[in-house]
Amino acid sequence: MTTKVRETQICLVVFIGLPGSGKTTLCRLLLEFLRTSCKSLSDILHHTISICYDELIPADKFRYQDESSQWKQARRGIVNYVKSLVFTLKDIEVLNMVNSLEVAVREELLKVVQNEKKTRVYIIVDDNMYYRSMRYEYYQLAKLYSFSFCQIFVQCSVSDALNRNSSREQSTAVPEEIITRMAERLEPPDRQNNPWEIFSLTVPSEKWTVAEIKKISLFLNNAAEHPVVMPERNNEMCQESRRICSTNVIHRVDIMLRKLVGDRMRERSQTSVQRDDLQELSKAFTDLRHHILEGIRTGTIIIPEDTYEAINLDQSNCGHRLQDFLNGLLTIS
Known part of the structure; x- marks a missing residue:
């Protein structure tokens, strides 16, 4: 009802x-x-x-x-x-x-x-x-x-x-x-x-x-009084270019993902986690990294508009924005 x-x-x-x-x-x-x-x-x-x-x-x-x-x-x-x-x-x-x-x-x-x-x-x-x-x-x-x-x-x-x-x-x-x-x-x-x-x-x-x-x-x-509004995409070519990210964006995402995964694995290795568990965790992070990259390539995962533009324009703060975004995705239960 x-x-x-x-x-x-x-x-x-x-x-x-x-x-x-x-x-x-x-x-x-x-x-x-x-x-x-x-x-x-x-x-x-x-x-x-x-x-x-x-x-x-x-x-x-x-x-x-x-x-x-x-x-x-x-x-x-x-x-x-x-x-x-x-x-x-x-x-x-x-x-x-x-x-x-x-x-x-x-x-x-x-x-x-x-x-x-x-x-x-x-x-x-x-x-x-x-x-x-x-x-x-x-x-x-x-x-x-x-x-x-x-x-x-x-x-x-x-x-x-x-x-x-x-x-x-x-x-x-x-x-x-x-x-x-x-x-x-x-x-x-x-x-x-x-x-x-x-x-x-x-x-x-x-x-x-x-x-x-x-x-x-x-x-x-x-x-x-000011709801968040999704940006309009009137241009079909613009939609396609946002769906399929540029080579530069994919490259930056891949580098950042590798860094974040490396940081998390180093943190885990300093704890009492068993070696077999670390290997399993490493595989899980690798699979997740590939999944995120593929999602961004195909458009099933959308990078925030401001972050995307910051990367393409090579703005100084683009790394922090991208890290914030990817940290939210790089989660293993």
Whole structure:
């Protein structure tokens, strides 16, 4: 059974920040403000759906392990969960939800599908998102289904994050070395070099006032009014040239893939992984590299427009863009 929704407008909001930055506190305050102060604006009904990684990924040691297959599988599950929410809001099929968080989400969805007015839904994803590739995956989802995407980066020093983390209960505290390592790898939004990050807001970690929360809500409102649009391809020759990549692009992709695979294999070889397992992993990465190259050659895998152009124009930042994109593809469960 399906239900028709009247003009549902989706805005996906991704939070970025270290553990202990106050990111989740800000997220909670923002949710409360949106739910109580912005119920209706310009004849648009507002709804919020909060997705918190800490609530959905068990507090086991693998939560912050970059190379853990369990960690990757858990994160993949949340991305798929958000995708299911989008499908529900776009096609309006009722999800089969069972846990307490999902029950709360269902209540919000029911409010959306039952109203007769234009509706805006903020899907707020609360996680560290320290790699740009983690966020780009959500941007791709917004681009594919033509809804809005924005980022909120809670900027915080390592020392402040460590101090706040130390005051947490032991069951919720994050190991200090994880916070330090995450800070070293953190890739803040870069609007200048990554056009897809244009709707990004950096806020300092502090005690937020109502006035500051209101400013953030205005930023969200602006972002929601600008959905991500897939570029039009009116020229048939242009379509063909994008489908079948140039020799230069394929060459750069192959070099980057070999580097990334080499880096990951060296990291694994320094652990207690058995030799047979390393050989099996090497074969899996090689097969995946060939699969990615073939997908890009045939057009089943599309390199982001800005990255593709940066490679062809030999721009200085093309390597970082390509690495971000390929890191998201080079995943072995």
